[in-house]
Amino acid sequence: MTLISSPASGPAVSARVSEIVAANAGREGPLLPILHEIQQEFGHVPEDAVQVIAEGLNLGRAEVHGVISFYHDFRKLPAGRHVLKICRAEACQSMGSEALGERARAKLGLDWGETSADGRVTLEPIFCLGLCACAPAAMLDGELRARLDEASLDALLKEARA
Amino acid sequence: MKLHLPADAAAKALGAEKVAAALKAEAQKRGIALELIRNGSRGMIWLEPLLELATPQGRFAFGPMTPEAVSAFFDDPAAHPLALGRTEDLPWLKRQTRLTFARCGVIDPLDLADYEAHEGLAGLRRALEMEKPALVQEVTESGLRGRGGAGFPTGIKWKTVSEAPGPKKYIVCNADEGDSGTFADRIIMEGDPFTLIEGMIIAGLATGAEQGYVYIRSEYPDAVNVMSKAVEIGRAAGLLGRSVLGSERAFDMEVRVGAGAYVCGEETSLLNSLEGKRGIVRAKPPLPALQGFLGRPTVVNNVISLATVPIILARGAQFYKDFGIGRSRGTIPLQIAGNVRYGGLFETAFGLSLREIVEDIGGGTASGRPVKAVQIGGPLGAYFPQALFETPFGYEEYAGQGGLIGHAGLVVFDDRADMLQMARFAMEFCAVESCGKCTPCRIGAVRGVETVDRIARGDRRAVGILKDLCETMKSGSLCALGGFTPYPVMSALTHFPEDFARAQEAAE
Ligand SMILES: Cc1cc2nc3c(=O)[nH]c(=O)nc-3n(C[C@H](O)[C@H](O)[C@H](O)COP(=O)(O)O)c2cc1C
Numbered sequence: 133m134t135l136i137s138s139p140a141s142g143p144a145v146s147a148r149v150s151e152i153v154a155a156n157a158g159r160e161g162p163l164l165p166i167l168h169e170i171q172q173e174f175g176h177v178p179e180d181a182v183q184v185i186a187e188g189l190n191l192g193r194a195e196v197h198g199v200i201s202f203y204h205d206f207r208k209l210p211a212g213r214h215v216l217k218i219c220r221a222e223a224c225q226s227m228g229s230e231a232l233g234e235r236a237r238a239k240l241g242l243d244w245g246e247t248s249a250d251g252r253v254t255l256e257p258i259f260c261l262g263l264c265a266c267a268p269a270a271m272l273d274g275e276l277r278a279r280l281d282e283a284s285l286d287a288l289l290k291e292a293r294a
Numbered sequence: 295m296k297l298h299l300p301a302d303a304a305a306k307a308l309g310a311e312k313v314a315a316a317l318k319a320e321a322q323k324r325g326i327a328l329e330l331i332r333n334g335s336r337g338m339i340w341l342e343p344l345l346e347l348a349t350p351q352g353r354f355a356f357g358p359m360t361p362e363a364v365s366a367f368f369d370d371p372a373a374h375p376l377a378l379g380r381t382e383d384l385p386w387l388k389r390q391t392r393l394t395f396a397r398c399g400v401i402d403p404l405d406l407a408d409y410e411a412h413e414g415l416a417g418l419r420r421a422l423e424m425e426k427p428a429l430v431q432e433v434t435e436s437g438l439r440g441r442g443g444a445g446f447p448t449g450i451k452w453k454t455v456s457e458a459p460g461p462k463k464y465i466v467c468n469a470d471e472g473d474s475g476t477f478a479d480r481i482i483m484e485g486d487p488f489t490l491i492e493g494m495i496i497a498g499l500a501t502g503a504e505q506g507y508v509y510i511r512s513e514y515p516d517a518v519n520v521m522s523k524a525v526e527i528g529r530a531a532g533l534l535g536r537s538v539l540g541s542e543r544a545f546d547m548e549v550r551v552g553a554g555a556y557v558c559g560e561e562t563s564l565l566n567s568l569e570g571k572r573g574i575v576r577a578k579p580p581l582p583a584l585q586g587f588l589g590r591p592t593v594v595n596n597v598i599s600l601a602t603v604p605i606i607l608a609r610g611a612q613f614y615k616d617f618g619i620g621r622s623r624g625t626i627p628l629q630i631a632g633n634v635r636y637g638g639l640f641e642t643a644f645g646l647s648l649r650e651i652v653e654d655i656g657g658g659t660a661s662g663r664p665v666k667a668v669q670i671g672g673p674l675g676a677y678f679p680q681a682l683f684e685t686p687f688g689y690e691e692y693a694g695q696g697g698l699i700g701h702a703g704l705v706v707f708d709d710r711a712d713m714l715q716m717a718r719f720a721m722e723f724c725a726v727e728s729c730g731k732c733t734p735c736r737i738g739a740v741r742g743v744e745t746v747d748r749i750a751r752g753d754r755r756a757v758g759i760l761k762d763l764c765e766t767m768k769s770g771s772l773c774a775l776g777g778f779t780p781y782p783v784m785s786a787l788t789h790f791p792e793d794f795a796r797a798q799e800a801a802e
Pocket residue numbers: 439440441442443444445446448468469470471472473556557558559560561562594595596597599600773774775
């Protein structure tokens with residue numbers, strides 16, 4: 133297994149993307165569901181997918197690119213094996229999330245939005261998880277954590293680096 | 295033994311899954327037959343995970359539950375150190391008027407029979423007997439205003455769509471809930487999804503729309519999951535589909551997931567996103583009510599607006615209207631958040647003072663330090679100082695103090711908060727989330743960050759520049775992202791000038 137994952141490409145990708153596009157093309161406003169499904173499958177939206185989507189939905193490539201880049205969720209490159217998102221919005225700030233964010237950055241040696249060189253972990257900011265009454269909050273690989281303090285953050289970082 | 299333990303995202307984030315596992319293991323060890331219902335949250339987030347034991351005398355609460363405390367719970371529940379007594383006698387619940395959230399935390403969220411047994415579908419059954427104008431009239435008379443932020447009368451919006459010509463119309467539920475300090479949409483979608491479905495069907499009956507979409511932010515995977523399941527269950531049960539509850543009327547709906555863009559909570563940006571486009575804000579007119587999704591007449595309503603419709607139909611407009619103050623009728627789910635001791639969702643009639651909300655209900659700060667400021671209405675809402683704490687909770691009352699109630703989230707800050715930094719954050723957030731359509735927002739917010747930084751370095755003249763910039767953003771922005779970012783900024787500057795003068799003093 134390689135630690136650093138590279139973007140998916142090639143005929144297999146195009147074939148699978150074609151299937152996803154075909155399955156969704158009849159819906160009203162199919163593009164976001166398609167992009168979500170592709171990202172779910174490949175962990176990112178591969179460059180090779182853009183052409184296939186554009187053709188399938190009768191859109192320009194630039195248009196598809198424009199949509200992908202507009203939304204924070206869609207990745208052009210794969211993320212690390214673990215993705216740690218720390219909430220930086222106001223309610224979490226009121227409970228000290230900025231200091232926890234600093235701590236995470238220092239301990240992981242990463243800035244916001246970066247992936248570690250060994251491909252293990254990506255650190256990202258997120259703006260509200262709806263856990264504002266039990267702040268500060270974070271999400272590790274889709275799993276929620278609340279009322280974080282230094283000790284529980286350290287435990288979380290350990291999981292993230294595993 | 296019958297137990298309830300929330301599967302709400304906040305309960306899970308506070309360890310509910312470990313408690314559930316411990317309960318199952320312990321029951322098995324003791325050979326006890328366990329019925330564990332995963333309900334929604336009752337909103338008392340500070341007590342989550344809140345375990346409830348069903349008894350002939352009612353449900354008894356235990357919380358916040360931990361895996362370690364499970365064994366003693368099985369030994370003798372009554373003597374357990376986390377025992378809180380009967381759930382419905384808890385003062386925090388007893389003080390509320392739970393209309394929209396009446397079932398939330400009580401029933402099994404995905405059990406349609408349980409839903410019906412608790413007054414569910416009563417509103418829809420009545421609506422099916424009514425003509426469109428009468429239905430619209432009922433909602434108008436209730437005084438219900440949009441809970442998404444702008445406070446526009448729901449009945450009037452429905453009337454426009456109802457009377458708009460066109461073979462195809464839509465009901466779009468705005469579940470983008472991006473405001474920090476808010477989680478009412480999340481809690482009801484996870485805890486009582488059929489209320490929202492019922493509200494959307496009624497909206498369809500009132501306007502002639504037969505298709506609905508719920509646009510849920512991607513940060514809410516649990517809500518997406520529960521809502522999607524509820525829609526499937528609703529279809530299988532004949533609640534949704536060609537013949538709603540066996541009637542001649544059709545309504546179906548689908549769950550759609552956002553992709554991490556705050557501005558997509560703005561209704562026209564949301565519609566673009568739903569259509570598969572960049573979430574750029576559209577100029578109005580045309581109103582979405584006339585030319586919305588795919589250019590067709592569309593109701594866009596917040597989750598809570600729609601989820602409140604069933605009780606209005608079930609009990610009548612007058613019943614709902616009798617709660618509240620002034621032009622703020624009915625109840626509002628306050629979301630008490632941030633640095634607060636008893637945080638959570640508290641549904642009550644409009645009119646409580648901020649002091650009652652923060653001090654009595656919220657119990658002051660979690661840190662035990664003095665309250666410095668409360669931001670109301672999300673990242674576009676104003677910071678209120680103690681001096682404004684007597685303001686009654688209502689749309690006009692807040693507007694009168696240079697604020698807004700927005701989606702009714704309240705974020706409490708203690709005396710360590712640096713309001714200059716909060717003003718900077720507001721500008722930074724606006725810069726990052728701007729859809730880019732208008733210059734005062736896109737460029738102005740970036741200038742705003744720079745200007746706050748100049749003030750932080752002790753540049754006195756920059757204060758005037760910041761004020762001018764806020765004026766420009768207010769008057770020259772197409773939507774409230776650019777237009778209302780001045781609220782948090784100016785309220786911080788006006789009410790907490792000392793935080794903007796610190797560097798200046800140091801420089802002199
Ligand atoms: C930047 C921005 C973000 C918004 N976010 C939301 C949101 O997350 N949820 C919501 O219901 N309304 C949001 N709104 C308000 C909507 O534009 C719209 O007024 C609302 O969905 C109408 O529903 P209502 O009348 O039921 O409140 C937002 C507005 C702006 C300008």
